C-alpha cells in the first residue's frame with residue numbers, strides 16, 4: 782500500500798470512529814494544562830488528575846506558583862513520578878512566565894521550549910491543544926503506533942516521527958490526530974501486546990500485514 786493511500790484510509794477510519802478525541806488531562810486554563818502536561822511526563826494522566834485540583838486551587842496563576850517554592854510544591858505532587866525535578870521545574874516555569882511572558886502561556890513552540898522543564902513534546906501539546914496550532918506532539922504511544930501502522934518508516938526519534946507525520950496529515954487535523962494515536966496506543970495498540978483482534982485498522986496496518 783502506498784504511504785499516501787495508507788494515511789487516507791487511517792485518517793478516514795479515525796474520523797468516522799473517533800470523531801471526538803481530546804486530552805484526558807483535566808484542566809481549566811492554559812496555565813493549568815501546562816502544569817498538568819509537565820506533571821504527566823512518565824506518569825499516567827489518571828494520577829496527574831488526582832493531584833492537579835488541589836495544586837491549581839492553591840496556585841491557580843503563574844504569579845502564585847512563582848511566589849511559592851519547590852519544597853512547598855513537592856508536597857502537592859509527591860505521588861507523581863520524579864516529584865523533586867517536577868517541583869523545581871514548575872516553580873521555574875512559573876517564574877519565567879511572570880518575568881518574560883507577562884504571565885501568559887506563549888503559543889509558539891520555540892518560546893514554550895524556553896520554559897524550564899518544557900521539552901518539544903510538551904510545547905507541541907500546548908500549541909495544539911490550547912492554541913489549535915498544527916503541532917504534532919510525539920510521545921511513546923504516538924511513536925509506537927505510527928511505526929506499527931506504517932505511517933512512519935524506520936523512525937529513530939520523536940522528531941523524525943513528528944516530521945514524517947506532519948508531511949502527510951492535513952494541517953487542520955494534526956491536533957486531533959495526536960489524540961487519535963495516543964488513545965489508540967493507550968487502549969488498543971498496547972506496547973507489549975497489541976489487541977489486533979479488536980482493532981478496526983487491521984486492513985491498513987503494516988505490522989498486522991506482516992504477521993499474516
Ligand code: SF4
Pocket residue numbers: 929930969970971975976977980981982983986987988989
Ligand atoms: S492491527 Fe494491531 S498492530 Fe496494527 S494498529 Fe491495530 S492493534 Fe496496532
